[in-house]
Amino acid sequence: MAQEHYANALTSFDHVSFQEDLITWFLAEQRDLPWRKDQTPYKVWLSEIMLQQTRVDTVIPYFNRFVSSFPTLEALAQADEQDVLKHWEGLGYYSRARNFQSAVREIVSTYGGNVPADKKSFQALKGVGPYTAGAVLSIAFNKAEPAVDGNVLRVFSRLFAIADDIAEEKTRKAFEAVVATVMDKERPSEFNQGVMELGAIVCTPKKPTCLICPVRAHCQAYATGQEDVLPVKKKKKKAKEKHMTALVITDENGDWLIHKRPSQGLLANLWEFPNCETVNRAQLQKDQAMHWVEEEYHIHVEVNEHLLSVKHAFSHLVWNIDVFHASLQTPFEGREGLQFVSEEEILQYPFSVSHQKILHHIIEGERA
DNA sequence: AAGGCGGGGTT
DNA sequence: AACCCAGCCTT
Numbered sequence A: 001m002a003q004e005h006y007a008n009a010l011t012s013f014d015h016v017s018f019q020e021d022l023i024t025w026f027l028a029e030q031r032d033l034p035w036r037k038d039q040t041p042y043k044v045w046l047s048e049i050m051l052q053q054t055r056v057d058t059v060i061p062y063f064n065r066f067v068s069s070f071p072t073l074e075a076l077a078q079a080d081e082q083d084v085l086k087h088w089e090g091l092g093y094y095s096r097a098r099n100f101q102s103a104v105r106e107i108v109s110t111y112g113g114n115v116p117a118d119k120k121s122f123q124a125l126k127g128v129g130p131y132t133a134g135a136v137l138s139i140a141f142n143k144a145e146p147a148v149d150g151n152v153l154r155v156f157s158r159l160f161a162i163a164d165d166i167a168e169e170k171t172r173k174a175f176e177a178v179v180a181t182v183m184d185k186e187r188p189s190e191f192n193q194g195v196m197e198l199g200a201i202v203c204t205p206k207k208p209t210c211l212i213c214p215v216r217a218h219c220q221a222y223a224t225g226q227e228d229v230l231p232v233k234k235k236k237k238k239a240k241e242k243h244m245t246a247l248v249i250t251d252e253n254g255d256w257l258i259h260k261r262p263s264q265g266l267l268a269n270l271w272e273f274p275n276c277e278t279v280n281r282a283q284l285q286k287d288q289a290m291h292w293v294e295e296e297y298h299i300h301v302e303v304n305e306h307l308l309s310v311k312h313a314f315s316h317l318v319w320n321i322d323v324f325h326a327s328l329q330t331p332f333e334g335r336e337g338l339q340f341v342s343e344e345e346i347l348q349y350p351f352s353v354s355h356q357k358i359l360h361h362i363i364e365g366e367r368a
Numbered sequence B: 001a002a003g004g005c006g007g008g009g010t011t
Numbered sequence C: 001a002a003c004c005c006a007g008c009c010t011t
Helices: A002-011 A015-029 A041-050 A056-069 A073-078 A081-088 A095-110 A119-123 A130-141 A150-159 A169-182 A188-201 A282-297 A353-367
Strands: A240-250 A256-260 A275-277 A301-313 A317-328 A338-341
Touching (some): A015 A188, A041 A056, A041 A095, A073 A095, A081 A095, A240 A282, A240 A353, A282 A301, A301 A353
Antiparallel strands (some): A240 A256
16 A cells, blocks of 8 residues: 555645644643653653653653662663663563663763764664654654654544554654655644654553544544554464473572573573573472572582562563572582572662562561 | 564453 | 554564
């Protein structure tokens, strides 16, 4: 359908009237959000990173805590990565935090602490893609750049009744061109935020509330009754399930053994209880886990009672973790990334949510 | 172009 | 259970 449909849709579209209806509504109805108070490049940028694939309500407390601990670019640049990850704990997609700090360090070292206001330079930074670059440049610098996220794809696919698959990159590029044409070049910040706010509050994925929509008069999907079938998006594949066995290994002091995950891949640089993939058969998995820690960490343990089971779903896989208590049978000297820690110390380390569930369970057990 | 990368709220 | 969320990176 592509180009011709886009061109036809645009010719019969009243850009100025749409801009006016959208921005008037946004200025009157926008939510009071912490990153809208003081729109410095640093805070706008941080909010956009945190908001990637993450709901506003989830982000709010994380944003406030993060800004409180790292109030400036310089403060974040100087912070310890583990401390930054601790502030991101539970938010997910942890490479966002590591990439953001890396990019901020580059701002301080290469750009003298000033965020570049041109798209090419900004998008070259780690973790900054086309959406984030457009969002920061338009909101923090009022540059007329499109910022096409999931909301914008949904709103515009309905506005122009475009049935192209919004999961495809070529569709996103085409929408970027449409937004660049339609947007208010004098008020790019209000325009871009207005479209996203509309997508979040009114033009929702399911059951959009067209009757209160400020731009209903401009909407092709509403006019033709297609708001419930647009946008078109291809389905995701199902997550694969893995069965894991984790060990809570205690030494003679009652301290627990924890391990730092590799610096790349899933949950990079977060900490965990020693674990491996196993079969789902009680006695067999205890043996497998015992041999695994012997191979991997060169320690001998006795595996004891079952403590709990944790089911944890990621978007691309599911972990079913059986957790056992184990006791250390041989002397052990700590090393980088593998050490025994007390209950007090363990709370300083960043853990993924799945292993936080284990941690909370054994701390409860200590108290009981 | 497709898959990895988290976690939680809604329907 | 499926879908979605102010996406980006690697292969």
